[in-house]
Amino acid sequence: MKAERKRIAKERIxxxxxxxxxxxxxxxxxxxxxxxxxxxxxxRIPARLKRRYCKECNSYLVPGKNCSIRTREGKLIIHCKECKKITRIPLK
Known part of the structure; x- marks a missing residue:
């Protein structure tokens, strides 16, 4: 029953x-x-979806529209243009 709820929650997310x-x-x-x-x-929200929203203002990020994405020094830098938050994600 608990596993069923989690599966439904993932589908809804x-x-x-x-x-x-x-x-x-x-x-x-x-x-x-x-x-x-x-x-x-x-x-857990999957990593592919986690990178699509700003954790500060909950905006859905669309590159070129409300965010900019750059790579620098082995990191992916996502800059939210709505709240000015900068997120750095290490690249492998």
Whole structure:
């Protein structure tokens, strides 16, 4: 039963991120809901989706529109243009 809830939660998180890419006017709300579901059901948001939103302001990041992405010194640097947050992710 617990595994079933976690599976459903993961499906809903994927669906919310898909909707966030389609409907940008509701993207912040969808990201906030996905994070809330992940917290409530103790489910990790996959790394491929984690890099698509700003952890500070919950904005769905679209490169060139509301964020810039660069590589420097072996790191991926994501700069959110809405809240000015900079995220650095090490590259392998």
């Amino acid at each position: 994927d669906a919310l991120f898909e909707q966030a890419s389609i409907r940008p006017q509701f993207a912040k709300r969808y990201v906030r809901l996905a994070r809330k579901i992940a917290t409530r059901y103790n489910v």
